[in-house]
Amino acid sequence: MIATLITRDVSVGAASAAGVGVSVSVVGLAPREREVLAHIAAGCTYVQTARLMGLSRHTVDAYVRRIRVKL
Template structure:
């Protein structure tokens, strides 16, 4: 009786959409505790553009709260 191990099928890793560099930068500022206005000043943008970036991030990654955004930033090393 011989035992031949069978390879286990690996679970597919979920595909996570990539964030654009400006989205990453925005997320980094927000996770660091900056307000939308402070983030906009640091990045040379309007507050509305910062809001648009964050809406895009939430839509891409199906995130609904600032706590989830911050957790994401930490997990990404931002």
């Protein structure tokens, strides 16, 4: 799963790009990609991430594919 891939790039903190208690410091990702990554790193499923961000699960899946390519 992607959470395993990004563990080294995610630090837990009070402030968060997505407001979920996880701070993502990955250079080269777009703001929405960082937001998706923060939700996934916090343990959200793709469906949960989609609901929280007002997206479809397919859109979240597309973001995750782009994140994997960039990492």
